[in-house]
Amino acid sequence: MRRHRARVSRVSNLLEARGLHAAYGETKVLHGIDFAVRQGGVTALLGANGAGKTTTLRAICGMVRTRGDISLGGRRIDGMATEDIVRLGVAHVPEGRGTFMELTVEENLKLGAYTRPAREAAADFGHMFEYFPRLKERFRQQAGTLSGGEQQMLAIARALLLRPRLLLLDEPSFGLAPLIVQEIFRILKRIREDAGVSMLLVEQNAALALEFAEDAYVLETGRIVMSGPAAEISKDEGIRRSYLGY
């Protein structure tokens, strides 16, 4: 197995983490990992259940106790409050989608744009309906009545309404039918081409993630065991056997 090499080119990295540790109470989950997301790039974070993928995303957003450096566009964000990190342009589509079940689809979307001037955000609603026409049909409905796929679309739209520099996606394929997953990734590709937003994608579905991303990291029990261009990683024998299943 190849050793992980930290990427050096400082200028082109939007997000960089060095020596990142994270713990829930006494339970340590991340043991000093280094990773980066390139400006405008998509990075995939792969690994088995419990490897620390979700924790890595939470660490970036200040939702878990951490040690080590995290910087966004050269600015240290570790130790900052979640709300402040979000306000710097980090949007997180969380595990379980984070839907405001009791509120309407409209209110969920308005909350996505909460930190931005209302008039500016109103124009963006139109873009979201182009990407996700179903949200327009369900605009006045209680969000808890949406199907899983629709809630995933709502979560992505809500995150995009922040106009993020960095989009963190936690298993957007989770629990969805293959056709819906394809639809969602097709839309994510379009979003990327249109808006040039950088993404950090956590996925159990490694084949899907490696096809979508340019760079990839493989996590194993809180340590990065491999990193590199997604195309190379998908050719790796060990990865193929462990995560791709052929």
Place this chain on the structure above:
Amino acid sequence: MLQGVIHQVMSGIATGGIYASVALALVMIYQATHHVNFAQGEMATFSTYIALTFINLGFPYWVAFAIAVVISFGIGLAIERTLMRPLANAPVLASVGVFVGLLLIINSLSGWFFDYTIKQFPSPFPDHPMLGGYLSGHELGSTAVTLIVLVLVYLFFRHTRLGLAMRAAAFNPTSARLVGVRVGWMLALGWGLAAAIGAVAGCMVAPVVFLDPNMMSGILLYAFAGALLGGIDNPLGAVLGGFAVGVIENLGGAYLVGTELKLTLALVIIVAVLTVRPTGLMGRKVYSRV
């Protein structure tokens, strides 16, 4: 006989408005914290003393009223920031202990600052009967004030960004943080608003029941019964429940148990709701699909 019933129902609605306001204050804090603020009534009493202080200093009634509402808002905010915030993740009993402690402390402070004698509190409304003699001027006026407050609160939560953010913070704090809502401040604002609503209720009820440090203790029980009856997680339900309890209390007091035993009606309602339908008549049903 019929006239008597109509009269009892109408003045039940008038007192019900007070219960509805306090019930709404309880629900606001309950939604955000899942705790019932037992000190809500004593906070309202304290606010009423603040209003009386400014009235005695010579301020016009509505100016004193407004000052009391604003100061109460600040006190509510400060209580959340200093006392409640450290307890955010504490076990239920710790929070209950603090609420009970707060009740006793504020009650004693009211007595200490303003003494325990029963005081008259002025009404800003005309003294003569209205609506064909069914309601006193004060009953009609206080009902109008209550309704205005309820409508304003509704509009605030439905149609403003801040109101939406407060609801989001109450329903789903984690997701609220992820869209940039400052959840801690939303909770504090909720406390401030609840205290302000309580101040209005206190000023409206004081001319009827007279002001003393224990003025709100019975009212809090009725309000709690109303909130439970309507659904303690549903603001509209709690408000309607408050009005309903006011009417039930008045009719029951006049025709059923007599005024001495009226308060037991509140307890009967509380026990009945908790055994028969714990979510209340309008308890929120949340649809969720996975």
